Amino acid sequence: MSKKNATDLLNRYLAGNVTKDEKALVESWYLNYSKNAQLPDIDDQQLEDSQQDGLIKLLAEIHPVPKNNRLRYLGVAAGLTGFILVSLILFKSFTSDKKQTATIKPIYTPALPPGSNKAILILSDGSSIALTNAKKGELANDKGVTINKKANGQITYTRDGVSTKQQVNAFNTVITPRGGQYQLVLSDGTKVWLNSASSLKYPVTFIGNKREIELSGEAYFEVAHNQHKPFRVISNGQVVEVLGTHFNVNAYSDEPAVKTTLLEGSVKVLSNGIIKTIKPNEQVQIMDGSMSIVQVDVTEAIAWKNGFFYFKDDDIKSVMRQLARWYNVDIKYEGQISQREFSGEISKNIDASKLLDILSLEKINYQIENKTIIIKPQ
Numbered sequence: 374m375s376k377k378n379a380t381d382l383l384n385r386y387l388a389g390n391v392t393k394d395e396k397a398l399v400e401s402w403y404l405n406y407s408k409n410a411q412l413p414d415i416d417d418q419q420l421e422d423s424q425q426d427g428l429i430k431l432l433a434e435i436h437p438v439p440k441n442n443r444l445r446y447l448g449v450a451a452g453l454t455g456f457i458l459v460s461l462i463l464f465k466s467f468t469s470d471k472k473q474t475a476t477i478k479p480i481y482t483p484a485l486p487p488g489s490n491k492a493i494l495i496l497s498d499g500s501s502i503a504l505t506n507a508k509k510g511e512l513a514n515d516k517g518v519t520i521n522k523k524a525n526g527q528i529t530y531t532r533d534g535v536s537t538k539q540q541v542n543a544f545n546t547v548i549t550p551r552g553g554q555y556q557l558v559l560s561d562g563t564k565v566w567l568n569s570a571s572s573l574k575y576p577v578t579f580i581g582n583k584r585e586i587e588l589s590g591e592a593y594f595e596v597a598h599n600q601h602k603p604f605r606v607i608s609n610g611q612v613v614e615v616l617g618t619h620f621n622v623n624a625y626s627d628e629p630a631v632k633t634t635l636l637e638g639s640v641k642v643l644s645n646g647i648i649k650t651i652k653p654n655e656q657v658q659i660m661d662g663s664m665s666i667v668q669v670d671v672t673e674a675i676a677w678k679n680g681f682f683y684f685k686d687d688d689i690k691s692v693m694r695q696l697a698r699w700y701n702v703d704i705k706y707e708g709q710i711s712q713r714e715f716s717g718e719i720s721k722n723i724d725a726s727k728l729l730d731i732l733s734l735e736k737i738n739y740q741i742e743n744k745t746i747i748i749k750p751q
Contacts, residue, residue, distance in 0.1 A: 485725035485741070488569055488699045490526050492555035497543035497577065504528065504547075504555060516543035518560060518577040528557035532578055542580060548572040549590070552701030554677075559586075562597035563604065566678045569698040570625070593621045593678045611644040611659055621674045627694060630660040634674035672718075680722060684715045689737060689748060700725040701744065708750035711737055 385391050491505035496515050504522065512520045512528075519531045528547070549555050551570045558564050560578045567573055571590025579602065588608040596604045598617025606613040608624035609631050618638025624631045633642050634656040642649045642657040647664050649657050656669040676683030682695055689711050693704045699721060719728060729739055729746070738749040 485700045485702060485729075485744075485746075487722050487724065488552035488554060488701065490555055491553035492547050492549045492567065494520070494528065495546040495548065497545060505553075515545065515577045518543075520545075520577075526556070528555070530558065530560040530577060532560060543577045544574055545577055546572055546574045550701070551698050559584075561599065561602075561604075564595040566593040568592060568677050588622055588624060590625055591621070591623045591677070593619075593675055595619050611642055614641040614643065615639070621671075621678075623674070625694075625698075630658045632659075632674070633657045634669060634671055636671050636675070676718065677721070680720060682719045682721055682728075684717050684719075686714045686716055688712070688714055693746070693748065696725055696728070696746070703745040705745055705747045707747060710748065711751055713737065 382391070489505075491503075494502045494504050494512070496502070496513055498515075502512055504526070507522050509522050509524050512522055514520070514533070517533045519533055521529050521531065523529060547555060547557060547567060549567050549569055549571050553569050555567050556565065557567070557573075559575055561584060563584075565573060568591035571588070571592060573586060573588055573592060575586040582602060584599070584602050584604040586604075586606055588606050592606075594604075594606065594615075596615050596617045596619070600616050604615050604617070606622055608622055609626065611624070611631055611633070613620065613622060613633050615638060618640060619636040620638075620640050621634045621636070622632070623634075631644075633640065633651070635651050635653050637653050640651050640657075642651065642659075642664070644659050644664055645662060649664050649666055651657055651666055654668060654671055656667050656674065658665050658667060670685075673683045673685055677695075682699075684692060690706075692715055696702065697704050702725070725746075726741075729741075733739060738751060740747040740749060
């Protein structure tokens with residue numbers, strides 16, 4: 374099969390204009406390719422090696438898969454069609470009794486651009502700095518601590534050699550709006566990734582025998598180790614305590630549960646007088662006053678930090694809450710809400726309209742009015 378013919382086949386497949394045999398050809402190619410790339414199987418049909426060679430060679434040229442790494446989203450055909458996603462491969466929807474796989478057709482909807490790095494920094498004196506527009510270099514000096522913006526946009530804190538006796542408790546707050554995210558490094562070297570619609574309050578320098586900050590929303594932490602100074606994150610009715618580790622806290626007030634997920638090290642979670650200690654690949658969930666520990670795939674918890682939406686048997690309201698925060702839109706529901714569930718991993722660097730097009734093919738009807746997405750009955 375020539376490159377041109379393979380390209381034409383994939384273009385027609387995306388548009389839904391293929392015969393039964395051609396559909397089997399593309400899906401069978403994917404089955405074999407997924408085994409090497411560790412992707413989910415979508416079809417049980419097999420294909421002769423000679424028939425696969427053309428497509429495999431073509432896709433390898435256009436979108437090579439790194440060794441030992443998952444293909445994150447449906448970019449395998451992006452270079453051929455101009456579309457970023459093909460919902461057949463990684464975006465699946467599920468009903469309560471039957472697993473279904475979606476295919477995508479080009480459907481026009483108004484563009485809703487994705488979020489970006491933007492935040493507001495509030496200094497201890499109440500003044501504020503729009504980090505999005507601030508130039509790199511020194512932003513301010515707050516109580517003997519210099520605040521810099523690096524070339525990559527990251528905010529860092531550096532003590533100016535002030536003695537311990539001269540240090541005072543001064544707090545800064547970083548606030549990300551809907552449609553924003555940001556990264557900063559605290560004065561102790563702890564790295565923080567702050568998700569959209571979140572805020573983080575922290576001292577410009579940690580004084581005394583503890584490091585304590587306050588979080589609203591979601592953040593991922595890589596805490597600098599200090600066995601003599603525990604690091605504490607206070608968020609939505611819980612306290613997370615570590616000495617030095619990597620973990621994610623999802624504490625949005627509009628989510629049904631507060632979730633703390635551990636990637637490495639050890640974490641203590643305190644809530645309502647109860648203490649739970651978790652190990653890597655475990656998550657503490659606090660819901661309706663009760664705490665539980667579950668085994669999780671940490672990929673899901675930190676997908677947002679790595680630039681992806683990750684859905685796993687999520688209902689439409691859960692999906693739309695994530696979209697609302699990232700695309701800075703309001704969500705409105707009319708009539709009976711669909712009970713369908715969705716699973717998949719999709720790039721956040723796309724217009725919301727592309728993701729909504731996929732939902733519409735799964736009988737999720739919607740309408741866009743200005744910055745409001747209206748979900749309608751099936």
